[in-house]
Amino acid sequence: MDKEILIITNYFPPEKGAASNRIYGVAEGLGDAGFNVKVVCPFPNYPTGKVFKDFRGSISTTEKTSFGKIKRLWIWPSNSANKFVRLLSMLSFSFSMVLFFLFSKTPKKLFIQYSPIFVGFTAVLLGRLFSKKIILNVSDLWPLAGLEMGLFHKGSYYSFLLKMEKFCYRNSDLIIGQSEEIIEHILVFNQKKKTFLYRNIPNFDAPHIKKIQSSSEIKLVYGGLLGVAQGIFELCQKISFPKNISLHIYGAGPESEKIKKVEKRNIYFYGELKRDELHIELQKYDIAFITLKKRIYGSVPSKIFEFTRLGIPVLYFAGGEGGEIVEKNSLGWVVPVNDFKALQEFINTLSEDNLKQFPRKMIQKNSVSAFNFHKQFEEFTAIIERI
Template sequence: MKDILIITNYFPPETGAASNRMLHLAEGLQKHHFKVSVITPLPNYPTGKVFKAYKGRFKHTSKENKLTIHRLWIYASNSKNKLLRLIAMLSYSFSLVWFFTWNKIPKTVIVQSPPLLVAFTAMVFLRSKKRKLILNVSDLWPIAGLELGALKKNFSYRVLENIEHFNYKHTDLVLGQSEEILSHVQSLFPNKATFLYRNFPDFDAPKVCLKNTSTRKLKMVYAGLLGVAQGIYKLCQALDYTNIQLHIYGAGAEQNAIENLIKKHPNLDIVYHGELSRNALHNALIQYDITIIPLLNRIYGSVPSKIFEYARLGIPMLYFGGGEGEKLIEQYNLGWIAEAGNYRDLNAVISKIESSELGLNKRKEIQETAIKNFEFNIQLMSLFEKL
């Protein structure tokens, strides 16, 4: 049985695509006879506060579904203050160095990036000719930060760029969630080994269902992080509610602003449901006519994992984010596309969606496409050849 360590900034009981992605990877490896251990911070996302059950601890180790989980101390913060965010990352890096010093580390290590500093810490302290380091890149930082407006091209940006290049240089294999990520890495290091590792979900596809849509508004749903990158607050303000009702699930930085908007403007046909567990969310989502996947700005390298998850649920999608995600919606006929950032076009696209296009056959077609093309275990078996 081969030992393998996963280092990640996000892991259950935290919610969201990032934690689910790393859990699926860990459990998938374990089911195929790897002895898997995980290093992650004490749970704190997205609240920026360590969860009650873990407060006051420097380290918490547990055995969960045959996985060994080491949760390490972090100065938790979700503040917009860049200094506080930096301190949070440095604190987790400090905990990693402490763990590396006092514990035996397996010969194969998968490191999640971003955050860049966490990946950098692992690359610096775990470099060894006898150890294989694998970098799992889900977003291209600092490029994504620049496109989101969170970073500017200055000295700090150049430092982050150097850290990014160092990480790519000293890893043995780069796993990228998009073709754009792999192209970027190979533009810098043409001989670097890469592998396209999409964020495919790992759950049994439910039976598709359908409610009558002919005599009511189109029920559109958004589920996920209510953060700046998703732009849900702006979306709420820009939508034309003549023929739609928007339902929202999730939590994040924009939650209070969205709730206040709903209170002040009851004429907006918006329903906020709060946050649900993943299984409960799946049961809720399949009741809606269509789901929307927005990004405030097109982010190079980003492919929302919601595409693959919703496809497996058989839900038609409206994609509003540009980039590679847009190409996937078109290629696999998963729904509709509106020009990224163009809310007039978004409303125009919505107005043209007919209830006849949202029928049971369409849902079955989407789900069958997902089962055929977005299969987690087939992808995992291909990855084994690289480990």
């Protein structure tokens, strides 16, 4: 039985965020399951667009870990809003991957993080050229997600990206999807394609629920990426918070500087924290905010699983399948995406009685029972071993 696997991803710790946390969890889980894991990724640079200080001045590095090795390759990083510059950045890592495959011995099985699409396409193409078994991890439906976010429009460029997407699906032996919508989308292209639903369930021990000191103030918290897709800056501009309600923001990203300059009652910005530190801070708040600027087909924010495991009810303002998950498992409140009038009405009427609807112990119990990382991972590894 082949127990070696190569993970190819554009995001990996020490970068922060859902993507890097998810892939690290996969690598660690595979290591625990007896796999010899090798990770290939670029030098960490997200979300700043600059290679982290400890990794500068090298062409590549190799690190030994509990699950195997991490091979970090050269990249020309950028978080520029210019699409051409961002494309060059992605292609630089693709170029490094080509050199890696040409001059390195690689395992028979590849686990490829599909987005960004150029990185995923390059990895799948190399996998096919070198006769590998390909497991494609689809966490976002590119180019459809970019179209829905207004990053580009239908035309020759979109058609080109669509061909790349179809190529990746067609040449994969197994496709992992993070939502039912993603699985449905893939099966439209090929109904016989082997797929597996893999939710972004975090792998950490659910903490003991501590009683929050009673206060007349209700504290909402947002923790995560501060990008255009999340729309936190727009939310700060459009929503007013009554005297007894406040919004507390943790994170980093393209909108950080604009959010820092917001001068509005009861909105507070604290910057970025390490994941463990953020978990401790989050437990001091009453409600966790989950928001997207637009409903993105296939997207289910991993914050749903992470925050509720901490025992925090969520206010879901992102649309799509995630809202159904929140409602089905009684994890908090759902407000229609981008309906700022409905959101303002909810906040204006928010009271202690609302909080009593979703006590923290109930939230944690519902989350832990519905989303079991170890059970899901056992099923996942069993499928991988059969490929």
